[in-house]
Amino acid sequence: MNVTAGRTLAETIRSTLGPRGMDKMLVGDDGKVVVTNDGASILDRMDIDHPAAEALVAVARSQQSGVGDGTTTAVVLAGELLAEASELLDQGLHPTTIRDGYRRAVERATTELDEGTVTVDPADTDALLDVARTAVTGKWSEDESRRLLSLVVRAAQAAEHEGIVERRRLTRLPIQGGAVGDAELIEGLAIDLETSSTSLASLESALPRRIEHAGIALVDDQLTIESADAVPYVTVESADQLAAFAGYEDEVARGLARGLAEAGADVVFCQKEIDDEIRGLLAREGIISVERTRQDEMHKLERATGAGLVMRVDELTPAHVGRAGVVERRSLADTDLVVVRDTNDEQLSLVLRGGTDHVIAETKRLVEDCLDDVVLAIEEGAVVPGGGVAETALAATLRDAADGIEGREQLAIEAFADALEVVPRTLAETAGLDPVDALVDLRTRHHEAPWTIGIDVLAGELAPVVDRGVLEPLAVKQQAIRGAAEAAALLVGIDDAIAVSGDAAAEHDHEHDHDHGHAGPIEATDGYPWAVGH
Numbered sequence: 001m002n003v004t005a006g007r008t009l010a011e012t013i014r015s016t017l018g019p020r021g022m023d024k025m026l027v028g029d030d031g032k033v034v035v036t037n038d039g040a041s042i043l044d045r046m047d048i049d050h051p052a053a054e055a056l057v058a059v060a061r062s063q064q065s066g067v068g069d070g071t072t073t074a075v076v077l078a079g080e081l082l083a084e085a086s087e088l089l090d091q092g093l094h095p096t097t098i099r100d101g102y103r104r105a106v107e108r109a110t111t112e113l114d115e116g117t118v119t120v121d122p123a124d125t126d127a128l129l130d131v132a133r134t135a136v137t138g139k140w141s142e143d144e145s146r147r148l149l150s151l152v153v154r155a156a157q158a159a160e161h162e163g164i165v166e167r168r169r170l171t172r173l174p175i176q177g178g179a180v181g182d183a184e185l186i187e188g189l190a191i192d193l194e195t196s197s198t199s200l201a202s203l204e205s206a207l208p209r210r211i212e213h214a215g216i217a218l219v220d221d222q223l224t225i226e227s228a229d230a231v232p233y234v235t236v237e238s239a240d241q242l243a244a245f246a247g248y249e250d251e252v253a254r255g256l257a258r259g260l261a262e263a264g265a266d267v268v269f270c271q272k273e274i275d276d277e278i279r280g281l282l283a284r285e286g287i288i289s290v291e292r293t294r295q296d297e298m299h300k301l302e303r304a305t306g307a308g309l310v311m312r313v314d315e316l317t318p319a320h321v322g323r324a325g326v327v328e329r330r331s332l333a334d335t336d337l338v339v340v341r342d343t344n345d346e347q348l349s350l351v352l353r354g355g356t357d358h359v360i361a362e363t364k365r366l367v368e369d370c371l372d373d374v375v376l377a378i379e380e381g382a383v384v385p386g387g388g389v390a391e392t393a394l395a396a397t398l399r400d401a402a403d404g405i406e407g408r409e410q411l412a413i414e415a416f417a418d419a420l421e422v423v424p425r426t427l428a429e430t431a432g433l434d435p436v437d438a439l440v441d442l443r444t445r446h447h448e449a450p451w452t453i454g455i456d457v458l459a460g461e462l463a464p465v466v467d468r469g470v471l472e473p474l475a476v477k478q479q480a481i482r483g484a485a486e487a488a489a490l491l492v493g494i495d496d497a498i499a500v501s502g503d504a505a506a507e508h509d510h511e512h513d514h515d516h517g518h519a520g521p522i523e524a525t526d527g528y529p530w531a532v533g534h
Contacts, residue, residue, distance in 0.1 A: 052491055059483045067479045068372025069135060073423060074480040080422040081488035084415035093408055095493040101412020102492075106485045108401050108413075109394045109420075110478050116393055116451045117382040117474055118466060122160055127383075128153045128374050130469030134386050135373040136366055137457060137470075138430070144180045148352075151185045152367060155348050156374045165375045168300070171349045172367060174360040177333030178353040188326075188341025189300055190349035191269075191290060207283050209329050216305040216322040216340070217265035218298055221312050222272035223289070225252045256313050257281035263316045267327050267338070269293040269301060288329070290338055304343035376473035386472040387454025387465040388424025392442045395420045396450065416485075427455040438462065 059078050060071040085098050120127045132149040140148075159169045173190050256278055260268055267288045274291040282289045293301075302309060307322025325342020332351065341347070352367060354360035377383050384390045398417035402410045421439060428438035438455065441462055445453040454465035465471075 052494075055487050055491055059487045062483050063479055066483075067376060067473070067475045069369045069473075070476040070480045073476075074483050076422055076426065077419060077480060078484035078487045080419040081416065081484055082491060084419045085488060085492045088411060088415055089492075091411070093411060097408050098412045098415075098492050099489040101409040102416055102485050102489050104405075104409060105398055105413045105416035106482055108398060109416075109481055112394055112397045113384060113390065113474060113477055113481075116384055116390060118384065118471065120377050120381055120383050120471075122157065122163065122378040122381070125153055125157070126469075127471070128156070128377055130471045131377045131383060131473065132370045132374050134470050134472055135370045139366055140180070147181045148183045148363075148367070149370065151183055151350060152370050153374055155185055155350050156371060156378060158348055160378055163379060163381075165378055167371075167375065168303070169345065169347050170371075171297075171300070171347060172352060172364060173349050174352045174354070174364055175333055175335050176354065176357065176360060177335070178355070180352075180354055180359065180363055182333075182353040184351050186339060186349040186351060187346070188339045188343075188349065189297070189304060189347035190330075190351065191293065191297055191338045191340070193290060193329075193336040193338060207288055207329070208286060211266045211288070211327045212325065214266040214324045214327040214340075215264040216301060216307045216324055216327075217260055217263060217268040217316060217320065218301055218307045218309045218322070219268060219270045219311075219313060219316070220272075220298070220309055221270070223256055223268075223270055223274040223278045223291075223313065225275060225277075253277050253281055257285055257287070259313045259316060260287060261285045264318050264321045265316070267324075267340075269298065271295065271298060288327070288338065300347060301340065304340065304345045304347050306344055373473050373476065376475050377471075380474055382474045383471040384474050384477055385451060385454055385465050386470040387456060387463075388427045388442065389451060389454035389465055389470075390472075390477055391420040391423040392446050392454070393451050396443070396446055420481075424455060427457055431455055431457045431460045433460065 056075055056078050059074050063069075063071045063074040081102065085102075088098050089095070120131070122128075129149060132152055133145065136145055136149070155170055156165050159166050171189060173192060175192070253275070260282065265287060267290070268282065269290045271293055272291065274289050279289050279291075298309060301307060301322070305322030305324050308320035310316050310320055323343075324340045327338065327340050330337045330339055333353065339349070350367070352360060352363050354363050395417040398413055398420070402413040402417070405413065424442055425435045425439055428435040431438075433455070442453060442455075445462065452464050452466070453462055454470060455461075456463040456465060456468055456470065459468075
């Protein structure tokens with residue numbers, strides 16, 4: 001049955017992800033190496049083509065896109081729910097009974113989660129630091145994470161407005177060189193000049209380091225001297241013709257520079273290439289030119305400075321020129337930056353550092369997870385205790401609720417409770433504790449004082465986790481429970497996967513587009529043609 005296959009594949013994925021804090025080195029077919037302990041990154045790069053496994057990977061993708069963190073928890077929980085469902089099927093329970101029991105368990109669990117929340121004030125930096133630290137536990141050393149987590153919290157708080165974190169105001173800029181702890185938060189939009197083909201070093205003497213009340217021009221075109229299409233060369237028959245041709249190119253270049261200067265631009269950001277000659281002419285006018293500016297950076301500059309993006313320089317007017325209080329050039333780890341700040345829509349740039357590309361890439365992934373959790377805590381104003389506390393408390397609640405339910409759904413709800421305890425059991429293994437003894441101890445202590453005692457992974461002991469700052473966003477738990485239950489419920493009622501040709505599948509979908517039967521529509525993913533039958 002597919003539920004058994006799904007269970008086996010979930011266990012395989014769990015073993016691939018490994019205990020929390022264990023890095024993985026992935027080598028793709030193209031030879032590209034990725035070093036990561038991020039569950040979503042691992043699953044994205046796994047070669048999976050089994051329909052049941054695809055359903056589990058879809059849980060991780062939904063978790064990642066929905067809340068940004070908790071992918072490993074969601075997949076592991078889905079696998080455990082399938083394991084429990086497999087045993088219930090062996091006992092003779094009908095798939096519909098299992099699905100109904102799981103759905104009732106989800107409703108009760110998510111309601112109970114609200115009861116166990118801890119309120120967080122967006123201005124409470126210490127509490128947000130606890131959330132950030134919990135998100136990266138076991139992934140960074142304390143020395144590396146202390147400064148970076150503080151910067152992440154500061155950035156999120158600075159971008160918060162009326163309870164919403166405006167992430168469009170946050171830029172993550174990776175720069176190679178230095179250590180992870182050398183990261184810094186820059187007020188303003190920092191743009192890396194090293195991505196340009198031409199360095200500003202040769203124009204250093206002509207360019208100002210700092211411009212106040214700067215005019216900003218945005219051009220979605222290349223600043224080059226155009227040549228006639230389909231003309232590979234030009235024939236000249238005299239020195240006068242050669243001089244005239246050279247004079248034409250010089251006049252075009254001067255015209256472009258003059259047009260920018262007359263419009264009031266002090267800095268021009270171009271999405272495409274800028275000729276060296278034109279860059280030199282702009283520098284002599286005191287205009288900083290930045291080529292190959294990314295599209296997302298252009299949009300941020302539009303919002304921040306009020307500049308209007310033009311397709312050609314000859315379309316530029318003073319009305320298109322935006323304003324910034326300060327534009328300055330800075331150097332960081334041998335990288336030249338232009339920082340635009342004091343604007344209408346103030347930007348923040350979190351500069352990430354690392355000695356190698358692998359370190360920087362992994363740092364950026366972890367920062368994104370950390371930022372996701374901090375943003376959720378700010379916007380929801382509520383978190384739940386981590387360390388397996390929530391799962392242990394919910395399991396106890398579900399067992400009590402199951403006692404009052406008649407019929408076989410009671411067994412499915414109790415199975416759901418058992419599945420939830422895979423989280424504290426896994427954390428106990430990671431902390432070096434005996435998982436059976438730890439789980440028994442947790443149940444006993446939760447009976448005496450619910451929502452208090454969990455597993456402190458770093459200390460390797462059971463402890464009051466809220467006092468130790470182990471906090472997780474409420475939405476991460478809710479999404480993980482719902483997503484895992486939905487995937488398990490889908491697979492429980494499926495007997496087998498039958499491969500069909502792409503043409504046959506398309507014809508079947510066309511003919512029965514409005515009638516999917518009691519099982520509902522089944523969608524193929526990544527081009528894998530399959531049909532499902534009972």
